[in-house]
Amino acid sequence: MKLKIHDLIYDTNVIHPRDEPLHMTDPLVSAIITTKNRSGMLPRALVSVRNQSYPNIEIVIVDDGSTDLTPKVIEDFEYENRLIHLRNEESLGACRARNQGIAASSGTFIAGLDDDDEWHPDRIKFLVDAYSDEFACITSDVRLAYPKRTVQWSKEKVITFNDLLYSNQVGNQVLVKKERLEKIGGFDENLEAAQDYDLWLRLAETFGPIKNVNKPLQTIHLDHEAEQITNPKSQLAGYLEFYKKHKAKMNLTQRKYQLFQIRRAQGKVTSFWEIFRWVPHSxxxxxxxxxxxKGFLKND
Incomplete structure (x- = not known):
């Protein structure tokens, strides 16, 4: 049986974790996965959550208007897992979908996962063990998988609000308390791009610096050209909206570097001179x- 709640379809055949007895002292972590038309990659993400060594996880999937076999993938997976399935018959966009998943979750902690990426087996265990309320949230190093190579992104141990005003030094996922996301209003649904970056900034501004676990606990796959929830054509315009939203908080050096990154995305950085002129020494x-x-990366 499926009940329509506003513009969502909620599958009542799924065992909701609120109705499932828990005999664990470990806090519940809600893994939020938003997806659209990636039925070929979604199973990898789902299996990576199922294979976590951390024992107390629920999965919340928001299908944002898929027209491929995504519903079948979720149906096949949900019988053996603690899973909540929300479906938008028409796509509402990445931010709305993420906020829907957060609202439907039961966890003390929220941990996001993009549908084309994967967690390493001990990711949630390490993040929960390292968590402290003195930090806004916690992230980890990642592996970036390109078609011809894999590189590791090693981040700073502590990432401050000031650091984030230069660039997104966190990446695309964290582990954070749900109550903190609720306090700052979740993802900004008015932004078309840089929504995760915007969220990290607001978390750090409100709750303090972000802690990093110096282990590669997630693989980000950049080796495909599958459809994205966020329209690529709107990403640059969305980033400009993000820049305007936070510009007043930035000093001159931070603004220059932000504008340099926008120019780079537009393909307008054509010389080393621009790096020396616009980019901070660090x-x-x-x-x-x-x-x-640049040329090598294009061939990836």
Whole structure:
């Protein structure tokens, strides 16, 4: 049986974790996965959650208007797992879908996962063990999987609000208390892009710095061109909206670097001189490497 709640379809055949007795001292972690037309990759993400060594996890999937075999993938998976399934008959966008998943979750903690990525088996265990309320949330190093190679992104142990005003040094996922997401209003549904970056900034501004576990606990797959929930054509415009939203909080150096990153996304960075002119000293090496590898990266 399926009940329509506003613009959602909620599958009542799924065992909801609120109705399932828990005999664990470990806090419940809600794994939020939003998906659209990625039935070929979604099973990898789901299996990576199911295979976590941490014992107390629920999965919340928001299908944002898929027209492929995604509903069948979820149906096949939900019989053997603690899973909540929400479906939008028409796509409402990444932010709305994520907020729907958060609202439907029961966990003390929220941990996001993109449908084309995967968690390493001990990810949630390490993040929960390392969590402290003195930090806004917690993240980890990641592996970036390109078609021809895999590289590790090693982040700073502590990422401050000031650090984030230069660039998104957190990435795309964290573990955070649900009550904190609720306090700051969740994802900003008015932004078309950089929604995760915006959320990290607001979390750090409200609750303090973000802690990083220096272990690669997630793989981000950049080796495909599958459909995205966020329309690629709107990403640049969305980032400009993000920049305007937070511009007043930035100093001149931070603004210049943000504008440099926008120009780079537009393909307008054509010389080393622009790196020296626009980029803070601490980012010179990374930007120079990116510039030199530009042709190689395009072939990936």
């Amino acid at each position: 980012f010179w090496l990374n930007e120079a490497k990116r510039y030199l590898a």
